[in-house]
Amino acid sequence: NAGVMQNPRHLVRRRGQEARLRCSPMKGHSHVYWYRQLPEEGLKFMVYLQKENIIDESGMPKERFSAEFPKEGPSILRIQQVVRGDSAAYFCASSPDRAKNTEAFFGQGTRLTVV
Amino acid sequence: GNSVTQMEGPVTLSEEAFLTINCTYTATGYPSLFWYVQYPGEGLQLLLKATKADDKGSNKGFEATYRKETTSFHLEKGSVQVSDSAVYFCALSPIHTGNQFYFGTGTSLTVIP
Numbered sequence: 633n634a635g636v637m638q639n640p641r642h643l644v645r646r647r648g649q650e651a652r653l654r655c656s657p658m659k660g661h662s663h664v665y666w667y668r669q670l671p672e673e674g675l676k677f678m679v680y681l682q683k684e685n686i687i688d689e690s691g692m693p694k695e696r697f698s699a700e701f702p703k704e705g706p707s708i709l710r711i712q713q714v715v716r717g718d719s720a721a722y723f724c725a726s727s728p729d730r731a732k733n734t735e736a737f738f739g740q741g742t743r744l745t746v747v
Numbered sequence: 748g749n750s751v752t753q754m755e756g757p758v759t760l761s762e763e764a765f766l767t768i769n770c771t772y773t774a775t776g777y778p779s780l781f782w783y784v785q786y787p788g789e790g791l792q793l794l795l796k797a798t799k800a801d802d803k804g805s806n807k808g809f810e811a812t813y814r815k816e817t818t819s820f821h822l823e824k825g826s827v828q829v830s831d832s833a834v835y836f837c838a839l840s841p842i843h844t845g846n847q848f849y850f851g852t853g854t855s856l857t858v859i860p
Contacts, residue, residue, distance in 0.1 A: 636790075665847060674852030675791075675836065688847055723790055725848070735781055735840070736848050738790040 634659070636726050637706075638739035645746050651711040651718070653742045657726030664707045665736060666699060669721040681707060714746045749774045753837045753851030760827055760858050768822040768854045770811075770837035778839040780804075780813055780820040785834045785853070794822075794835070827858045 637656040645651050657664050666678040677691040681701035692699065696714075701707040711718055721743050725736035754769040772780065779798045783791040795804030800815035809824045820837060837851040 638790075667850075675850045677847050677850070680847045725791075727848075735779075735793045735796055736838075738783075738792070740790040 636661075636724055636737050636739035638722075638724050638742050640742060641740060643742055643744050645714045645744065647715055647746055648713050651714050651744055651746075653709040653711075653722050653724075653744070654706045655709070655724030655726075655739060656706040657724075658728075658737055661726035661728050661737070663727045664701050665725045665727075666707075666709050667723045667725065669723060669741075671720070675723070678709070711744075714744075716746050719744055719746045749778070749839060749841050749849045751837050751839055751849050751851040754854055755852070756834075757855040757857060760856070762829055762858055762860050763826045764858075766822070766824040766827045766831075766856070768835055768837075768856070770820045770822065770851060772818050772820065772837075772839050772849075774818075774839055774841055776842040777815070778841050780811070781838040781840070781848075782809070782811055782820070782822050783836040783838060783850075785836065787833075791836060827856070829858045829860055832856055832858050 639654050662683050664681045667675045669675050679692050679699045680688040684703050696712045698710045721741045723738055723741045725738045727736045750773045752771050781796045782794040784794045785791045795806040797804040797813035800813050803812045811820050811822045834853045834855045836853045839849050
């Protein structure tokens with residue numbers, strides 16, 4: 633069973649471009665979480681999704697950021713018109729049925745650099 | 748609400764020293780509690796967990812006990828090694844569905860030979 637797969641591992645974008653970060657959860661997992669880690673800082677929750685639904689987006693910036701988890705395919709975190717302050721590591725995690733309170737499994741992250 | 752408060756770092760220890768990283772939490776009901784470890788350039792890996800009061804999670808010489816009375820889940824290791832140098836995150840998962848995982852800010856540990 634492959635782990636949580638994120639791609640790309642590294643992404644460089646110029647200011648004003650769009651960044652698309654992909655996350656394929658572990659097989660059988662229907663819950664996906666996105667976190668942002670700024671240099672020398674902890675993890676900041678961004679959004680929690682189930683298939684085709686956004687459950688909690690309280691950590692998402694109001695503008696330029698969006699996330700989806702379609703019925704088929706990976707979850708996508710999309711950042712439009714990137715700025716230097718978006719440079720960070722973005723981690724995706726997945727979990728199975730939440731009612732069982734299992735742990736979240738993390739991907740290796742996408743390191744976004746905005747130049 | 749739900750939150751995790753974690754001991755601030757960075758922490759620097761000599762090899763074979765005793766390690767404690769404090770973690771306290773606020774939650775409704777009885778959440779599950781976790782410690783994750785992040786090595787440089789990597790994602791987070793589960794280190795140990797406890798799902799109910801008085802449970803002790805353990806792995807690789809690390810231990811943490813779920814203390815309901817003090818709402819704590821402190822991480823301990825009796826003798827650290829250089830290879831333990833990493834960032835450690837305390838986390839909780841609320842009992843109710845529809846909730847995210849809540850993480851502490853992380854504690855950076857450096858073990859020197």
